[in-house]
Every structure is written in structure tokens, then in C-alpha cells.
Amino acid sequence: MKRLGLLFLAAVVVIGAGVAIFLFKPASLPDVSEAAAKLPTGQALIDRGEYLTRAADCVACHTTAGGKPYAGGLAFKLPFGIIYSPNITADKETGIGNWTDAEFVRALHQGIDKAGQNLYPAFSYAAYAQMTTEDALAIKAYLFSLPPISAEAPKNELGFPFNQRYVMRFWNLLFVPGPLQPDPKQSEEWNRGAYLVEAMAHCGECHTPRNLMFAVNNGKKFAGAELQGWKAYNISSDKQTGIGSWTDQQLFDYLSKGHAEGRGSATGSMGEAVDFSLRHLTPEDVKAIVTYVKSVPPQTSADKAIVEAEPATLTASTAYAPAANAATQDSLGLKIFQGACASCHGWNGEGLQTPYASLKGSRTVNDPDGTNLIQVILKGAHMTTQQGRQSMPGFANAYSDVEIAALSNYVLGHFGGKQSAITPDNVANARKQ
Amino acid sequence: MIALNINGEDRNVDVPEDMPLLWVLRDVIGLTGTKFGCGIAQCGACTVQLDGRPVRSCVLPAASVGSRKITTIEAVSATPSGKKIQDAWLNLEVVQCGYCQSGQIMSASALLDRNPDPTDRDIDAAMSGNICRCGTYPRIRAAIKQAAKA
Numbered sequence: 001m002k003r004l005g006l007l008f009l010a011a012v013v014v015i016g017a018g019v020a021i022f023l024f025k026p027a028s029l030p031d032v033s034e035a036a037a038k039l040p041t042g043q044a045l046i047d048r049g050e051y052l053t054r055a056a057d058c059v060a061c062h063t064t065a066g067g068k069p070y071a072g073g074l075a076f077k078l079p080f081g082i083i084y085s086p087n088i089t090a091d092k093e094t095g096i097g098n099w100t101d102a103e104f105v106r107a108l109h110q111g112i113d114k115a116g117q118n119l120y121p122a123f124s125y126a127a128y129a130q131m132t133t134e135d136a137l138a139i140k141a142y143l144f145s146l147p148p149i150s151a152e153a154p155k156n157e158l159g160f161p162f163n164q165r166y167v168m169r170f171w172n173l174l175f176v177p178g179p180l181q182p183d184p185k186q187s188e189e190w191n192r193g194a195y196l197v198e199a200m201a202h203c204g205e206c207h208t209p210r211n212l213m214f215a216v217n218n219g220k221k222f223a224g225a226e227l228q229g230w231k232a233y234n235i236s237s238d239k240q241t242g243i244g245s246w247t248d249q250q251l252f253d254y255l256s257k258g259h260a261e262g263r264g265s266a267t268g269s270m271g272e273a274v275d276f277s278l279r280h281l282t283p284e285d286v287k288a289i290v291t292y293v294k295s296v297p298p299q300t301s302a303d304k305a306i307v308e309a310e311p312a313t314l315t316a317s318t319a320y321a322p323a324a325n326a327a328t329q330d331s332l333g334l335k336i337f338q339g340a341c342a343s344c345h346g347w348n349g350e351g352l353q354t355p356y357a358s359l360k361g362s363r364t365v366n367d368p369d370g371t372n373l374i375q376v377i378l379k380g381a382h383m384t385t386q387q388g389r390q391s392m393p394g395f396a397n398a399y400s401d402v403e404i405a406a407l408s409n410y411v412l413g414h415f416g417g418k419q420s421a422i423t424p425d426n427v428a429n430a431r432k433q
Numbered sequence: 434m435i436a437l438n439i440n441g442e443d444r445n446v447d448v449p450e451d452m453p454l455l456w457v458l459r460d461v462i463g464l465t466g467t468k469f470g471c472g473i474a475q476c477g478a479c480t481v482q483l484d485g486r487p488v489r490s491c492v493l494p495a496a497s498v499g500s501r502k503i504t505t506i507e508a509v510s511a512t513p514s515g516k517k518i519q520d521a522w523l524n525l526e527v528v529q530c531g532y533c534q535s536g537q538i539m540s541a542s543a544l545l546d547r548n549p550d551p552t553d554r555d556i557d558a559a560m561s562g563n564i565c566r567c568g569t570y571p572r573i574r575a576a577i578k579q580a581a582k583a
Binding site: 319320321322324329335338339340342343344347352353354385386387388389390391393398 | 450451452473474475477486487488489492493494495496497544547548552554555557558559561562564
């Protein structure tokens with residue numbers, strides 16, 4: 001009996017030591033010399049890095065609104081607390097100016113910082129782990145070619161146990177993949193698209209639901225999710241709730257211009273993704289993304305944002321006036337729409353001022369929850385286009401919760417043919433996001 | 434260089450592509466009849482017509498005009514609806530301070546162009562985006578109706 005106890009104790013000690021080594025053993029550094037030798041030098045390397053830095057959309061998270069690019073400080077409000085993105089300019093004190101190539105590659109592939117501490121997966125290294133070492137080095141070369149900016153990011157606000165960074169090693173073991181292997185059964189274009197989507201653009205970080213461990217749940221790939229008060233819509237090939245019924249041209253236009261005829265315009269974080277990243281990609285790369293995204297198996301989501309492209313309310317309207325017999329003709333929502341919105345958006349969904357103002361077919365005006373619609377009305381939207389900047393002002397300070405709720409219900413009824421019941425409380429909650 | 438057709442005249446202007454059309458009209462060409470109000474397409478003071486359709490020139494990048502013909506308040510009297518609207522405006526003394534009125538007239542003449550006999554509801558739908566600090570709305574409505582009968 002005593003002997004059994006000793007054996008048990010020994011086992012506990014061995015397992016305990018194993019876990020301790022796993023958690024606290026200093027992380028090793030990868031050898032990047034082979035990859036570095038394959039890269040061009042000088043401006044050619046920086047140019048390649050600039051393209052890839054845009055493809056990976058680093059700027060979206062590492063820049064605050066109105067702040068200096070890549071200087072960090074953007075807040076991520078998560079269920080566990082607040083995480084701030086760090087400064088990734090080459091500043092030696094507050095940025096990553098002292099990082100070696102190997103340390104930078106290790107950060108992208110394993111989520112480990114210069115000091116060997118684990119980073120949090122708000123940094124999408126679970127996607128960047130699939131990036132080639134060559135591409136990671138090119139991104140570093142570009143970031144280091146920019147002027148260093150001195151800016152200390154605020155300290156994270158996380159409680160125990162989430163403030164214990166080593167815990168992330170368990171998470172990494174479970175959820176961080178290795179480099180992306182090309183699928184020989186698929187075309188070269190598909191494989192390029194897979195690489196751009198998975199290792200670079202990290203679409204799944206927003207568009208795929210997360211599991212209990214807050215990792216991307218690839219069993220429901222691209223089924224859509226909600227974060228920071230916005231919906232990232234279902235972008236699987238499901239015909240009703242995903243993008244399965246979009247044409248290739250519509251997907252191409254939406255990704256490369258932020259607007260597709262009959263599908264509305266990208267706003268919120270997707271608007272940023274187009275503005276900062278996707279519109280800078282070559283047409284070939286955008287086509288590759290379309291090819292890959294369309295091949296992702298359909299996932300039916302519970303989301304009720306099912307597009308009705310031609311509701312009777314729209315077809316009976318002209319660009320300048322709603323149908324004469326509309327039941328909503330004296331509603332508060334209609335009055336606000338005709339005063340503040342109609343001069344750009346028009347009444348028939350085609351957009352008056354610019355095609356970017358066309359609402360017909362957009363999921364945002366077809367979602368009875370009104371999640372993104374309320375956010376767009378509150379915050380506005382903008383997009384850089386070849387014909388200059390297109391923008392819609394935010395109305396958060398112009399209208400009350402009661403007015404924005406009425407406007408939202410009117411817009412969903414008129415442009416989406418949807419019955420909705422958005423309340424002033426919904427608007428008040430959206431304002432807090 | 435951006436090529437624009439303004440009030441029937443072809444003009445080439447050397448401006449950044451995303452300069453709002455209102456800036457081009459007022460500061461580059463010198464047509465100051467079109468007014469700056471809010472700068473965010475919420476008041477209608479800057480309304481001009483592109484191929485007869487009313488647009489808010491303060492948020493319209495000059496490069497996005499393309500081949501569409503621009504009509505401003507300076508030339509609207511040369512269109513049949515514009516003439517009728519301006520006559521009715523004078524008959525009924527619509528204007529008080531006048532700042533919003535070039536935008537009101539551009540929206541109203543475009544309305545009359547596409548709808549020769551607008552109802553109150555048609556007028557509300559078309560004119561609500563043009564706001565008037567002096568509250569001349571009843572006279573605007575009456576003048577549109579008078580112009581429709583002219």
C-alpha cells in the first residue's frame with residue numbers, strides 16, 4: 001500500500017515536472033537563414049513586404065482611429081478583459097526595433113514575443129502560423145523601412161488566470177496549425193486563394209464562430225459570428241445565409257471596391273478590410289480569393305439576414321418617392337429617412353448620389369436584428385475609391401435612440417421587406433459598443 | 434486634369450480627383466451661387482443637377498461626375514422647369530434670408546422636370562432633404578404648386 005502511494009507520488013511529480021517544462025521552458029528560435037537567402041534585397045524586398053503587410057491587414061489592428069499607422073494602442077474588448085495592440089514600428093524602446101528576424105518569425109508563427117513570453121491570440125498568429133517564413137521576413141523588412149514611432153501601448157486589463165501568459169501554451173498546442181500545405185488536387189489559383197485567405201487576410205478570425213476556448217471553430221468555417229457589436233456575416237457557400245448565390249463578379253467587386261451591384265457596400269470592419277487591405281491586392285489575387293472562398297462548404301447559420309432583393313416596397317417606389325400607398329407613410333422612420341437619408345440613398349434601392357449608397361440586396365438592410373444597420377447609422381461609413389472618397393456621416397449625435405430605432409425599422413421594412421422590432425434599448429446598447 | 438461640362442460649357446480643371454464638386458464650382462470656377470451648408474449632405478444648400486438629377490455637390494468627388502452634365506443655379510433659368518420655379522419663387526416671395534434657396538430651387542426644378550404635377554407627398558419626399566432655417570416651407574410648397582400650373 002505504502003509502495004503504491006510512493007508510485008503515485010512519483011507519477012504526480014513526473015507529470016508535474018513535464019507540465020512545468022512545457023509551460024516554462026524558454027521557447028527556441030527558428031533558423032531563418034535559409035528563407036532569408038531566397039529573398040530579394042533592398043527596395044524589392046520592401047515592396048514585396050508592403051504588399052504582404054497590406055494583404056495581412058496588419059494596420060487595421062495596430063493603429064487607433066486617427067493614430068499613426070502601426071503604432072498600436074487599439075483596444076480589443078473581449079469577455080476576459082481588454083487587450084491593447086502593441087506598437088510594431090521599428091522604435092527601439094516602445095516598438096519592435098530590437099527584434100531579430102528569428103524573433104519576428106517566431107512571433108508570427110508561434111505567438112511568442114522577444115522576451116519569450118506568450119502573446120494573446122487577439123493577435124491572429126493562429127492564421128499567420130500558416131505564412132511562409134519568406135513572407136514573414138518580407139513583412140518585417142517593410143515595417144522596419146518605415147519611420148519608427150515612439151508610442152507606448154496601454155497595459156492590458158486582464159484578470160486571473162487570463163493574465164498568466166504561459167497558459168496560452170496549452171491553447172497553442174490545441175489550436176495553432178503549421179505552415180499551409182498546398183492541395184495538389186486543387187488548381188494553382190485555388191491554392192493561392194487558400195494561402196491569401198488563411199495565412200494572410202485571416203477572414204476566419206471574424207467570419208468563423210469561436211468555440212468555448214475562444215478558438216476559431218473550423219467545423220463551422222465561415223458560418224458568421226458577432227464581435228464588438230457588429231455581425232461578420234456568413235461567407236460560406238450556403239445559398240440562403242452565405243455567399244453561395246453571389247456571382248464571381250459580385251464577390252470580386254465587393255472585395256476590390258467595397259461595393260457590388262445588388263449587394264450593397266462594405267461597412268464597419270469589412271469596410272476597413274477593403275479600404276486598408278483588399279482593394280490594394282492585384283486582380284489575380286482577388287480572383288484567387290473568390291475561387292477559394294466559393295469552395296468553402298455551405299454552413300447554414302441561424303442568422304435571419306436573408307436577402308430579399310426586390311421587395312414590393314422597393315419595386316413600387318421611384319428613385320425620388322416611396323410608393324404612394326405605403327402603410328408607413330406617416331411614420332417617424334419615414335420622416336427621418338426622407339429628411340436625412342433619401343437625398344443620397346434614394347427610395348428604390350439604387351442609390352442616388354453614388355452607387356455606394358445603393359441599399360438593395362445588402363444584408364445589413366435585410367437583417368431583422370438590425371445589428372449592423374444601427375451601427376452604420378450611428379457611426380457612418382467611408383470607402384476610398386478610384387473616384388475619390390465616398391462617405392456617409394454618423395448620426396449618433398443627431399438623433400435619439402427612439403428616432404434611430406424608428407428609422408431602422410423603417411429601412412428594414414422598406415429596403416428588405418422585413419418585419420422588425422428594434423427598440424430604443426437596442427440602440428442604447430449599440431451605442432455602448 | 435478633370436473634364437467637366439458645367440452649364441453647357443466644357444471645362445478642364447486641374448484639381449485632386451477627390452475634391453468635392455462644390456469646391457471646384459465655387460473656388461476654382463468661381464460659380465458662387467451654390468452654397469456650402471453642412472458639408473455632409475444633410476442640408477441640401479449645395480444641390481446641383483447632374484443630367485437633371487439633384488445631387489449634393491459637397492460630398493460628390495469631382496472625378497465621379499464623369500460625362501454627366503452639371504447644371505447650377507446660375508443656369509437653371511435656361512431650363513423650362515427652372516424658369517417656372519424661379520418665376521413662382523418671385524411671385525410668392527418665397528425667399529427670406531436666401532442662403533438655402535439655390536439648393537431649394539435646384540431640387541424643386543428637378544422635381545418638376547420628372548413630375549409635372551406633384552402631390553404634397555411627392556413634394557415632401559423630394560424636398561425634405563433641403564432644410565431652411567427661416568422656415569419658408571409653406572411658401573416653397575405653394576410655389577412648387579404654382580409652377581406646376583404655369
